[in-house]
Amino acid sequence: MVKLLPLTPCAGLLPLEIGGITVTEVALERIYSVAPLAGKTMATSTALKEQIGLGLSAPNRATSNRSARMQWFGHRTWLVTAAVDLDELAAVTDQSDAWAIIRIEGADVEDVLARLVPIDLRAATFKNGHTARTMLGHMSVAITRVGGQVFEVMAMRSMAGTLVHELEVAMRGVAARSNF
Template sequence: MVNLIAKSPCDGILPITIGSVTLSEEDVGVIHSVSPYKGQKKALSAAMKSAHGMAYPAANRATGKLSARAVWFGHAQAMLVGPEPNRALSELAAVVDQTDAWAVVRLEGPAVEDVLARLVPVDLRSTSFKRGHTARTLLFHMSASVTRVGEKAFQIMVFRSMVHTLVHDLKRAMEGVASRS
């Protein structure tokens, strides 16, 4: 019988530091999509706040903290990242385990905005994209979720199947920015 070994999406390819920017994998625990049933968004937000200490996020926003975060993911959809969802949430929303579908990385350092400016068609400068802001956007040619989690730090989520492409694209952008220093 074959003995399977679970590996993280970025096993063997991260972390990397180039210039002043570091790309590392984040172990965020579990990830669940949460889609409120019609007319239940306010009740869901209250239930999430009671159970997990964070409200259902507004469009283009994330709520919570590093170990427990709700990230807006599009119309009527958020990702609950970190905690196992309270069972009461399933009475107000469709809650689906997405843990194995996503890779989550952290990009941080003084030149992080310059790196992302080469790949993302959204203004991510701190003057307009503050901590807690999030965007579903393209990162080079793939779909991604980009969330500012610190003054010079971003959390990026892509489909697990795209993680090698993500690391390749970010590494090239990091090298380009570092070569200009």
């Protein structure tokens, strides 16, 4: 009998380091989408605050504590990295296997991402904790600044190879520019 082994979305693709930029995979145990029912947004936020210490984050923001992360994910939708009980308050859907999440960091990380992302990710406008749904190349992603020169990028699991390839090409381009 064949024994199946679980693999992460970026298994065999990462880590990657080019020109001082590193890309690593972020493996989260669980991710749930939370969509409050009509008229239940405040009650949902209160229940989340009681359960995991984080209420619903503001639009285009991500917050975290030691045990969980809350990320705005679009109109009336958030992602949370902890199990929650929101019966009759929100639709909660397990997204744990749906996403490839990478961390990209280094001194020229903004230059690398500027080649691929049509939004301004410079620190003056896209600060720590800011998050956006946007395009990276031709794929839809969520991108969050998690540190000074550190971003996390989420793409659908099926796009993991494309995500890594696009980043690698941009990283090589920025590194080549530095060699002249």
